[in-house]
Amino acid sequence: MGHVLLNSIQFLGTTSNPLTNKEFRESLDLTYRLAIENVNLSEREKLHVDALRKLDEGFMGKASTIWERILQSHPTDPLALKLAAESYFYLGYKRDLKGSIERVQDKWSPQVPYWHFLFGMKAFGCCENEEYEEAERLAKEGLKHLRNDIWSTHALAHVYEMIGQFNLGAKFLDETVDDWQSCNLMSCHVHWHNAVFNIERGDHGRALAIYDAKIGPRIQEDPDNMLNVVDACSILYRLMLEGVDLKDRFCGLISTCENHANDHVYTFNDLHFLMVFLGSGHRVKARQFVQSIEDYLSTQPHANEYTMTSRLVGLKLSRAMLAYHEGFYEEAVELFREMMKEIQEGKFGKGREGLEKEMGPKEAKSGEGLFGAFQPSIKRDLVVVIGGSDAQRDVFAQFCIHASMNSKKPEHQSLARDLLQQRKIIKPISPLTDRLMAKLQSCTRDR
Numbered sequence: 001m002g003h004v005l006l007n008s009i010q011f012l013g014t015t016s017n018p019l020t021n022k023e024f025r026e027s028l029d030l031t032y033r034l035a036i037e038n039v040n041l042s043e044r045e046k047l048h049v050d051a052l053r054k055l056d057e058g059f060m061g062k063a064s065t066i067w068e069r070i071l072q073s074h075p076t077d078p079l080a081l082k083l084a085a086e087s088y089f090y091l092g093y094k095r096d097l098k099g100s101i102e103r104v105q106d107k108w109s110p111q112v113p114y115w116h117f118l119f120g121m122k123a124f125g126c127c128e129n130e131e132y133e134e135a136e137r138l139a140k141e142g143l144k145h146l147r148n149d150i151w152s153t154h155a156l157a158h159v160y161e162m163i164g165q166f167n168l169g170a171k172f173l174d175e176t177v178d179d180w181q182s183c184n185l186m187s188c189h190v191h192w193h194n195a196v197f198n199i200e201r202g203d204h205g206r207a208l209a210i211y212d213a214k215i216g217p218r219i220q221e222d223p224d225n226m227l228n229v230v231d232a233c234s235i236l237y238r239l240m241l242e243g244v245d246l247k248d249r250f251c252g253l254i255s256t257c258e259n260h261a262n263d264h265v266y267t268f269n270d271l272h273f274l275m276v277f278l279g280s281g282h283r284v285k286a287r288q289f290v291q292s293i294e295d296y297l298s299t300q301p302h303a304n305e306y307t308m309t310s311r312l313v314g315l316k317l318s319r320a321m322l323a324y325h326e327g328f329y330e331e332a333v334e335l336f337r338e339m340m341k342e343i344q345e346g347k348f349g350k351g352r353e354g355l356e357k358e359m360g361p362k363e364a365k366s367g368e369g370l371f372g373a374f375q376p377s378i379k380r381d382l383v384v385v386i387g388g389s390d391a392q393r394d395v396f397a398q399f400c401i402h403a404s405m406n407s408k409k410p411e412h413q414s415l416a417r418d419l420l421q422q423r424k425i426i427k428p429i430s431p432l433t434d435r436l437m438a439k440l441q442s443c444t445r446d447r
């Protein structure tokens with residue numbers, strides 16, 4: 001099981017691709033060989049190995065189905081529960097993010113090891129399902145049981161973000177930093193939340209100070225931690241959209257992103273790497289990177305979750321970002337509008353029929369786990385299929401707003417207004433939205 005744990009974490013860390021990483025490939029093959037040789041393997045252990053194989057094939061959704069099978073017979077299996085929850089985050093399966101905990105929570109009690117972690121996990125699931133009051137209650141309950149529980153801290157930060165309590169959120173994280181910053185895996189991400197609070201309230205200096213002190217240095221220490229890397233890219237890109245000049249900071253991330261540019265394991269990561277190539281002004285690198293996604297897709301004999309999300313979202317959004325940074329704002333808007341139209345009306349809404357058309361009947365059968373992600377239930381967040389949280393994907397909403405505002409076409413200006421109004425509905429209290437609305441008004445007046 002140690003091998004399963006190690007390799008599953010490697011997959012869910014989205015750090016490397018066994019197709020290109022020889023060491024990772026060998027580690028996986030060793031795990032499968034040991035599983036075959038060990039006649040004493042339990043049914044539960046065999047299922048964990050099966051789930052690993054699905055991750056290896058590029059079907060995290062299918063792996064999550066196996067972890068749920070394990071949880072049906074072993075509801076307190078912490079590995080199955082945690083891996084399933086992580087997979088739902090990466091897949092954008094919002095309902096399962098909460099549902100996976102709800103399905104087993106009555107079998108957990110304070111006597112079960114790691115019991116207290118369920119509060120933070122469920123709180124995050126509730127938050128992504130817009131149940132903010134319940135999310136806040138659960139996160140605070142989790143912190144009452146364990147003040148160092150970074151998952152509860154993180155869930156509470158998400159609540160404050162989504163309900164527009166940026167001052168309260170920043171104060172909470174500043175005051176509790178000693179409780180959570182030693183939690184290695186997640187602490188950089190919680191600092192990211194604090195930086196986002198500060199960008200929202202217009203304190204770019206404080207956001208940049210957090211980046212320089214708490215986020216940037218971690219990338220130097222551990223450049224293979226993708227969660228930290230995407231957070232670094234995201235903070236810089238958000239600040240750049242706000243008009244802060246950060247070319248040197250972007251340049252500092254180039255080698256890290258280049259080292260993972262050919263991983264092609266997660267569309268969400270690809271889009272963040274692209275932010276660095278674009279933000280640093282290296283348009284040739286940016287174009288080469290987008291070309292590398294196209295080349296990778298054209299050489300893959302079988303569709304999987306990465307190829308699907310890249311074809312339907314990643315590539316179009318990448319091309320829109322390229323166009324924006326080259327000053328072709330109208331083209332950028334048309335590219336992301338085309339993507340949004342397809343998600344709303346086209347392939348995503350057709351269920352099996354649409355999936356089979358894209359992947360062929362055989363792959364569609366094995367990719368049933370994709371259906372949840374492609375349902376058009378995403379009433380406002382059109383790129384949910386690329387995974388991540390509502391707060392993380394907001395950077396793409398901001399990009400679309402900026403592209404529309406910069407376009408000279410009146411219909412694109414109207415779209416910018418619509419997108420800003422949508423953002424206002426999602427987050428009624430948002431100084432960032434107010435700033436952009438004021439900017440749009442002055443742009444419209446000047447034209």
Ligand SMILES: [Fe+2]
Nearest residue numbers: 154158189389
């Ligand atoms: Fe988060």
